[in-house]
Amino acid sequence: MEHFNVIVIGAGSSGGVVAARLTENPDISVLLLEAGPDFPDEEAVLPLFAVSGEHSWRVAGVPELDWRYWNTDTAKVTSGHPIRLARGKLSGGTSMVNATIAARGAPNDYNRWASMGNLGWAWDDLLPYFIRIENDLDFGGQPIHGSSGPIAVQRYKPETWAAVNRAFYDGCVQLGFEEAPDLNAPDAQTDVVGALAHNRYKEIRQGTLVTYIRAARPRPNFTIRGNANVDRILLDSAAGRATGVRYIDPHGQPVEIAADVVIVSAGVYGTPLILQRSGIGPADELQAVGVQAVADLPVGHHLLDHPGCALTFVAPALSGSTGRLFATNVRGPAGANGEMEWQVHPFPIDEEVGTAGLWIYLPRQDAEGFVRITSADPDAAPIIDHAYNTLDSDYRRFKLAYDFCNELLATPIFQQHGAKSQMADRPFAEVLRNGINSANHQVGTCKMGPADDPTTAVSPNLLVHGFSNLMVADASIYPEHILHNTNFTCMVIGEIAAELINGQRAGGIRL
Numbered sequence: 001m002e003h004f005n006v007i008v009i010g011a012g013s014s015g016g017v018v019a020a021r022l023t024e025n026p027d028i029s030v031l032l033l034e035a036g037p038d039f040p041d042e043e044a045v046l047p048l049f050a051v052s053g054e055h056s057w058r059v060a061g062v063p064e065l066d067w068r069y070w071n072t073d074t075a076k077v078t079s080g081h082p083i084r085l086a087r088g089k090l091s092g093g094t095s096m097v098n099a100t101i102a103a104r105g106a107p108n109d110y111n112r113w114a115s116m117g118n119l120g121w122a123w124d125d126l127l128p129y130f131i132r133i134e135n136d137l138d139f140g141g142q143p144i145h146g147s148s149g150p151i152a153v154q155r156y157k158p159e160t161w162a163a164v165n166r167a168f169y170d171g172c173v174q175l176g177f178e179e180a181p182d183l184n185a186p187d188a189q190t191d192v193v194g195a196l197a198h199n200r201y202k203e204i205r206q207g208t209l210v211t212y213i214r215a216a217r218p219r220p221n222f223t224i225r226g227n228a229n230v231d232r233i234l235l236d237s238a239a240g241r242a243t244g245v246r247y248i249d250p251h252g253q254p255v256e257i258a259a260d261v262v263i264v265s266a267g268v269y270g271t272p273l274i275l276q277r278s279g280i281g282p283a284d285e286l287q288a289v290g291v292q293a294v295a296d297l298p299v300g301h302h303l304l305d306h307p308g309c310a311l312t313f314v315a316p317a318l319s320g321s322t323g324r325l326f327a328t329n330v331r332g333p334a335g336a337n338g339e340m341e342w343q344v345h346p347f348p349i350d351e352e353v354g355t356a357g358l359w360i361y362l363p364r365q366d367a368e369g370f371v372r373i374t375s376a377d378p379d380a381a382p383i384i385d386h387a388y389n390t391l392d393s394d395y396r397r398f399k400l401a402y403d404f405c406n407e408l409l410a411t412p413i414f415q416q417h418g419a420k421s422q423m424a425d426r427p428f429a430e431v432l433r434n435g436i437n438s439a440n441h442q443v444g445t446c447k448m449g450p451a452d453d454p455t456t457a458v459s460p461n462l463l464v465h466g467f468s469n470l471m472v473a474d475a476s477i478y479p480e481h482i483l484h485n486t487n488f489t490c491m492v493i494g495e496i497a498a499e500l501i502n503g504q505r506a507g508g509i510r511l
């Protein structure tokens, strides 16, 4: 059987980083398996990955490069409208289809992770990794920022913004929000408005395909296989070890490969699905679909997101999409626990009709959802239920954001443009039911924490509980959500996973 030192499953934000970093050691052979296509010639087809000067999610619109997942509304509280759960299916994963907002979590997010028993995951521990991954073209000289990492980061100047961003920013200042030049600074958390940082360079998304993976691709110890849909992990459950991986090749044939270490980086949906098919998951749920459990762990539970809702208004002068979109962001006031309770971005909708919108989203969703296999067949569609709109506590924060938006539309700058809400004649509960959607920041389905916490599946050293060489490294390990966008934290998780294997971080695996 073919053998590698390390197999990484999934070439996304985390998987692309961990695989590329591990190949820096020429003595470690690495196989990166990706269900979607790889693009070895990506430098020649770069326009495919362009974010246009405005803001086109071009790759996200290519059905072949998406997993085509949809939310299941078990509680029947989202009016039956379809909620698409976009996920990239290509080398680079979702980092190559996302909106390129380059955000860190708040310091307190990671301090909470550490306080849940995850030593080594506090803000002070993670800051060096955030610095390492970035080349911040605006603030790279500051001690909290990096200037030599692989991911270029920049904020767009106000004169380049679409009109709605300008009015939004000015309206927030008129309401008393403080101007924050750097939304990635630790203190820019509440009551601030600012320009969002983006990981784009020359209009190309700085996802892992065109950064980490590109740099590592020529190394002789690195093998990348696209169109390799991983079915399951091969396990020696008595020994608590992974022995390899079984995937389905592009011709539909199963292939088995041996490894010393297996790292599952298939994302918030893909990772729990692979583990469940391998018998690692809630025993009763696995039994119900004919899979024998080898480890009874809450894999697939604790699915979290940032749920959002678009509020639309008429203001012809603000409806044009010329200029930078998703350029600005306001972070609301602190709630009882000291954390911001909502965020809002503006966006243009239709210049011919004269409409624009405000995208409100919750940085924390109290409701927890799940992802679950329906069969052992790797091609069978899973059930994914985000439990959107099921809790009053989540509704309360949405209502606070909605009230803010009405105040914003009443500011002199919006009134100067004749802004008029299209939601005013409907109860907010109805607006939310019909409009709730995903901000695409799903996390948490293999929760990290100590083995004696029954809600967790993975240790602070990223090992699946009960296994000595099976790791998870991606968005699924978040023990709690963070307040901001998720991509950079996933890259940091990839950096840490690599250190746990190459001996640079205590408590890892020695090859």
Ligand SMILES: Cc1cc2nc3c(=O)[nH]c(=O)nc-3n(C[C@H](O)[C@H](O)[C@H](O)COP(=O)(O)OP(=O)(O)OC[C@H]3O[C@@H](n4cnc5c(N)ncnc54)[C@H](O)[C@@H]3O)c2cc1C
Residues within 6 Å of the ligand: 009, 010, 011, 012, 013, 014, 015, 033, 034, 035, 036, 057, 060, 085, 086, 087, 088, 089, 090, 091, 092, 093, 094, 095, 097, 098, 099, 100, 101, 102, 103, 228, 229, 230, 231, 265, 266, 267, 268, 270, 271, 274, 439, 440, 441, 442, 473, 474, 475, 476, 485, 486, 487, 488, 490
């Ligand atoms: C439309 C959209 C916009 C977003 N915008 C932003 C943003 O602006 N800023 C931000 O910070 N975050 C954003 N996000 C979220 C962010 O991109 C993700 O949180 C992050 O990319 C997740 O990284 P990951 O490594 O966990 O998973 P992914 O990057 O999704 O990687 C998982 C990889 O595993 C592969 N895989 C899955 N199953 C298998 C299998 N069975 N076999 C082999 N391979 C498999 C997948 O194809 C994929 O390549 C956005 C997400 C979306 C969808």
